Amino acid sequence: MKTYLTKLVFILLAGTAMLLLPLHASAQPAPKQKIAVVVSTLNNPWFVVLGETAKARAIELGYEATIFDSQNDTAKEAANFENIIAGGYKAILFNPTDANGSVANVLKAKAAGIPVFCIDREINSTNAATCQMLSDSYSGCVKLGQFFVKTVGREGEYAELLGIVGDNNTWNRSKGFHSVVDRYPGLKMVAQQSAEFDRAKSLEVMESILQAHPNIKAVFCGNDAMAMGAYQALATAGKADQIKVFGFDGADDVVKLIGEGKIAATGMQFPKTMARQSAEFADEYIKGKHDFPQKVPVPVELVTKDNVSKYGDYGKK
Amino acid sequence: MRVLRWLIAAAIATGICWLFPPFHIVSLKTATAQKAAVTFNPAAFADTFWDKKLLLALPNAINAQTLLAAIQADPAAAKTNYSHSIGIGGSYCYFLSGTGLVTAVSDDEVSLALIPGSTNTEISLQASLIFGNALRDGTGLLNVNDYPDSQDFNAISEALNHLVETRVLPKLREQAKVGSKLSFSGCAEIDDESTDLKPLKVVPIQAEAK
Numbered sequence: 001m002k003t004y005l006t007k008l009v010f011i012l013l014a015g016t017a018m019l020l021l022p023l024h025a026s027a028q029p030a031p032k033q034k035i036a037v038v039v040s041t042l043n044n045p046w047f048v049v050l051g052e053t054a055k056a057r058a059i060e061l062g063y064e065a066t067i068f069d070s071q072n073d074t075a076k077e078a079a080n081f082e083n084i085i086a087g088g089y090k091a092i093l094f095n096p097t098d099a100n101g102s103v104a105n106v107l108k109a110k111a112a113g114i115p116v117f118c119i120d121r122e123i124n125s126t127n128a129a130t131c132q133m134l135s136d137s138y139s140g141c142v143k144l145g146q147f148f149v150k151t152v153g154r155e156g157e158y159a160e161l162l163g164i165v166g167d168n169n170t171w172n173r174s175k176g177f178h179s180v181v182d183r184y185p186g187l188k189m190v191a192q193q194s195a196e197f198d199r200a201k202s203l204e205v206m207e208s209i210l211q212a213h214p215n216i217k218a219v220f221c222g223n224d225a226m227a228m229g230a231y232q233a234l235a236t237a238g239k240a241d242q243i244k245v246f247g248f249d250g251a252d253d254v255v256k257l258i259g260e261g262k263i264a265a266t267g268m269q270f271p272k273t274m275a276r277q278s279a280e281f282a283d284e285y286i287k288g289k290h291d292f293p294q295k296v297p298v299p300v301e302l303v304t305k306d307n308v309s310k311y312g313d314y315g316k317k
Numbered sequence: 318m319r320v321l322r323w324l325i326a327a328a329i330a331t332g333i334c335w336l337f338p339p340f341h342i343v344s345l346k347t348a349t350a351q352k353a354a355v356t357f358n359p360a361a362f363a364d365t366f367w368d369k370k371l372l373l374a375l376p377n378a379i380n381a382q383t384l385l386a387a388i389q390a391d392p393a394a395a396k397t398n399y400s401h402s403i404g405i406g407g408s409y410c411y412f413l414s415g416t417g418l419v420t421a422v423s424d425d426e427v428s429l430a431l432i433p434g435s436t437n438t439e440i441s442l443q444a445s446l447i448f449g450n451a452l453r454d455g456t457g458l459l460n461v462n463d464y465p466d467s468q469d470f471n472a473i474s475e476a477l478n479h480l481v482e483t484r485v486l487p488k489l490r491e492q493a494k495v496g497s498k499l500s501f502s503g504c505a506e507i508d509d510e511s512t513d514l515k516p517l518k519v520v521p522i523q524a525e526a527k
Binding site: 126134136138142143145171175183277297298299301302 | 403404405406407408446448449450461462465466467468471474475508509
């Protein structure tokens with residue numbers, strides 16, 4: 001009897017242990033795979049939205065996601081990539097700092113077997129990144145240029161604030177705008193200066209342009225942060241009603257000012273669409289799909305007072 | 318003896334450099350010519366594309382009346398069935414052809430009514446400066462991924478638009494008279510369906526009085 005009871009207790013204990021083992025295993029799930037989100041700068045709300053949306057979508061898809069800020073510095077970007085490669089990340093969602101300077105970083109990640117999905121900004125290589133999801137800045141600024149001529153007229157002086165000179169977007173935007181405006185010889189660009197996509201710099205640059213060229217009728221800014229800085233300078237100088245400001249990005253504060261009639265227009269890029277899609281592409285890559293188009297253009301839409309009610313929250317309502 | 322060793326070493330080094338020159342000296346003129354040879358020439362590309370591909374593709378354009386009826390019935394289905402677009406996003410293009418009655422002529426456009434008996438403008442042929450990507454993206458013949466530099470791809474739009482202005486518009490302006498019939502082929506870019514579908518703003522590739 002005693003032997004029988006001992007055997008019964010042993011069987012019960014063994015059975016309980018077998019039941020508990022899988023429970024113990026499920027209590028400690030395998031660590032999540034990691035996706036890195038590298039953003040050119042977090043000193044601009046538009047890029048914060050881009051980075052945060054990419055991170056949020058990666059988390060939704062079941063990954064651990066971390067944002068790295070390159071602070072518009074290719075050296076910092078390179079250090080971020082070193083850390084990411086050493087850190088065992090499975091994919092990089094990448095908003096480059098410099099079209100040429102960022103190529104080496106992407107190639108390093110590629111050599112380490114980590115796919116890189118560029119968002120918004122282009123790198124000057126078609127065999128480094130797995131895919132580049134690019135805002136069609138040129139075409140967006142063609143539309144802005146057409147609206148500029150319609151609003152400002154075919155004659156008058158204007159100024160242009162450029163972004164970072166090493167960034168392809170700076171020139172795609174400027175060239176798109178000029179492909180239209182330069183067809184009207186009566187429109188004279190009297191100043192063209194870089195404010196590096198930065199609101200504070202734009203404020204300073206606009207103040208000096210106003211002193212040198214008080215008769216300008218409009219200013220075209222390569223992004224909305226610069227449009228906000230330019231508007232601030234104009235408001236301080238009491239010229240906000242006389243000089244029209246055109247931006248590019250579709251930032252919420254500029255969309256709001258378009259609604260109030262204070263800024264003339266912007267080009268709505270779709271940072272959330274691009275960020276989500278790139279996270280989804282990374283997920284597909286990790287799950288085995290390796291065939292992606294090198295470039296996926298994302299059209300830009302013109303936002304003016306007439307259609308501003310359709311836009312907000314960095315996209316279409 | 319030491320001098321001889323140096324002379325032999327120098328001779329070997331010279332021989333190696335002669336066999337495997339570490340650099341080449343090229344005249345500035347040659348270098349410029351070589352660079353120009355590899356630089357994308359959008360005007361030449363557009364010229365060839367126009368003659369060898371675009372004109373040959375005109376029979377593939379959707380009949381304008383069919384397209385207008387499809388848009389009238391269901392814009393989303395018409396977009397799915399007949400449009401071309403690149404990338405992701407809201408804008409898209411139609412490649413269409415048809416014949417219509419000229420209802421108005423201005424500096425910027427030639428208005429056409431296509432439905433028999435109608436005087437409503439269903440098509441607006443763009444007749445002034447041409448901007449945008451309607452021709453580049455409208456036919457589906459060009460793929461952004463064939464152009465490593467996106468600025469080259471953008472330059473194609475400018476070059477094609479220039480060809481419209483120089484090859485098509487002079488004849489269009491000459492032939493478009495209110496009350497006359499005009500056949501056309503072209504592409505329309507739709508950014509905002511609330512404004513761009515009625516009328517369809519068509520960048521003409523061909524336009525001829527009937």
